[in-house]
Amino acid sequence: MPAASLRLHFEPDHEEFRTGVRRFFQQEIAPHVERWREQGHVDRSAFTQAGALGYLLTWAGEQYGGAGIDDLRYEQILVEECVRHADVGIYFNLHSTVVAPYIAEIGNEEQRQRFLPKAISGEHILAIAMTEPGAGSDLAGMRTQAKPTADGSGWVLNGAKTYISNGTQADVVVVAARTSTESKHAIGLFVVEAGMPGFTRGRKLKKMGLPAQDTAELFFDHVVVPAANVLGDPTQGFAHMARLLAKERLSLAMTSLAHAQTAFDLTLDYIKERQAFGQAIGAFQNSRFVMAGLRAELDATQCFVDQCVLLANAGRLDADTGAKAKLLATDLEGKVIDACLQLHGGAGYMDEYRISRMYTDARVSRIFAGSNEIMKEIIGRGLGLYGRRR
Ligand SMILES: Cc1cc2nc3c(=O)[nH]c(=O)nc-3n(C[C@H](O)[C@H](O)[C@H](O)COP(=O)(O)OP(=O)(O)OC[C@H]3O[C@@H](n4cnc5c(N)ncnc54)[C@H](O)[C@@H]3O)c2cc1C
Structure with a gap:
């Protein structure tokens, strides 16, 4: 810490x-x-x-x-x-x-x-389902569709979602689905409950890390969702997601940074104990410089993330700032854990040492909740820098 x-x-x-x-x-x-x-x-x-x-x-x-x-x-x-x-x-x-x-x-x-x-x-247990086999970063490409029922009392949901955390266990899933055939930006958010006819779960997906977190495919085959289970305006899902994703990204930044801090601390203990060439590994100049550099970056990033927490409390966490926190903390998580594993030597590659599993667990942080490339897109747009518009 x-x-x-x-x-x-x-x-x-x-x-x-x-x-x-x-x-x-x-x-x-x-x-x-x-x-x-x-x-x-x-x-x-x-x-x-x-x-x-x-x-x-x-x-x-x-x-x-x-x-x-x-x-x-x-x-x-x-x-x-x-x-x-x-x-x-x-x-x-x-x-x-x-x-x-x-x-x-x-x-x-x-x-x-x-x-x-x-x-x-x-x-x-709650879950959220946005990602689909054909649409992750580009959510506008989602194919899961919701059509109003003939009597107007609800919506009929058809489609599939993938990589959904808490997927096999969730009782309540917030599902994003397209609500217009004309505009790909008309997205609704539907609360699908376990046991609704037509809602099924696929296999629990095997992953390189995070084995205790269940990640699954979800399928919707003519699932009738009552109007009472629609969250907000069924065409404004993107705007809702854009607003709430800032806090989601900060939550991931807090997690990733905690993970990196933990890796640092257990490595510090390890290199003080482990000996080579008649001295502790931590006494080599390389080890001291690596750890000193990481310590400085961890402290700086922690200050930023803590400040973001206060911004969120004040209702002032915007999309750019949430993206910056996610980008900085998850990149640093990867960097710290990789360097810490190296300082463990062969032990770092052994499952019995926590640093080994931390390495595989951390890899996804730069991908999910919006990949770090997408975080840079968000921050870049905040600077007035736009790529080709579609
Ligand atoms: C363990 C795990 C848990 C997850 N949990 C959930 C969940 O609970 N709910 C949910 O909805 N989703 C979840 N996801 C999905 C996750 O959010 C997506 O995997 C992520 O958004 C990336 O989408 P994708 O996998 O389709 O990658 P793609 O969109 O196919 O991207 C592939 C690569 O292309 C890059 N790329 C894409 N677009 C651009 C661009 N415009 N500019 C530059 N580079 C680009 C990406 O950065 C990436 O490197 C989870 C994923 C994993 C692995």
């Missing part, structure tokens, strides 16, 4: 919260991680345990059963302690800070009352 003095945005209440959260991850979550990585998903009871302690959707209002503390610093603490003491592949934050805000911020009061309480308690 960076020197505590470098982080000024936490207050005593946050540190007290961190103590309880750390105990939870150490005692209730860490003992199961190995088994979850084997079985390919987290036990549902992890969500209900986290929910019982108030660790899911910390921001949600008391009228829905939440704590009503709309302060992203609490989510940041949850992410940091989860990554450090349990695993990077346990996606409470996807549930809490990525998917649930679609319901809270775009949904209406009836939808909030219907969906938020069980998300807060952990009885229901």
Whole structure:
């Protein structure tokens, strides 16, 4: 971790919260991680345990059963302690800070009352489905389509989604679908619930990392979604996604940076112990320079991400800034973990050393939630630099 003095945005209440959260991850979550990585998903009871302690959707209002503390610093603490003491592949934050805000911020009061309480308690696990086999970065190319039912009481959904996190376990999935044959920018957001006729799940996808996080294909075959399950204006999904994706990207930046900080710390311990040529590996000038450079970059990026958390709290996190946080933190995560693995030598390639799995777990951070090339596109457009328009 960076020197505590470098982080000024936490207050005593946050540190007290961190103590309880750390105990939870150490005692209730860490003992199961190995088994979850084997079985390919987290036990549902992890969500209900986290929910019982108030660790899911910390921001949600008391009228829905939440704590009503709309302060992203609490989510940041949850992410940091989860990554450090349990695993990077346990996606409470996807549930809490990525998917649930679609319901809270775009949904209406009836939808909030219907969906938020069980998300807060952990009885229901949430997922979001945008990506398709033929459309990831270019979401305007999505083919999943929603057509109004003949009687106008709802929509009929047809299509397929892929790479969906929490995909096999989710009870509630926010699905993006095209709602007009004329405009590819008319997208709606539909709440699809487990058990709706025509909604099926494909295989759990095998991945190079993050084995405890289930990632799946979802299929929609004439799924009738009632109008009551449409979030907001069914033609304005892009605008909604653009707004909420900034916070999603910050959430990933917080996770990636916590992962990098953890890799740094365990490597520092390792190179102080491991000997070669009669001295600790850490005593070689190369090791000192590598670690010093990484320390400086970690501290600088942490300051930026912490500032973004405060911007989000103030309602001022824009798309460009969210993209910058994601770009910087995930690039640094890759750089730090690669350098740390190198300092471990052959041990770094062995599964029994955490740095080895951190390497494969981290690789996706530069790809998902919008690839880092797309982050540069967003930041570039903010500078008034546009490529060819389609
Ligand atoms: C483990 C995992 C979990 C995921 N979870 C979810 C989820 O829960 N929900 C969900 O909806 N999606 C999820 N995704 C999907 C993820 O968001 C997409 O994979 C990502 O957006 C990239 O899309 P793509 O895979 O189609 O790549 P492509 O769009 O095919 O991109 C391929 C390459 O081309 C580059 N590229 C594309 N367009 C441009 C451009 N304009 N300029 C420069 N380079 C470009 C990309 O950066 C990339 O390097 C997940 C993915 C993974 C791997």
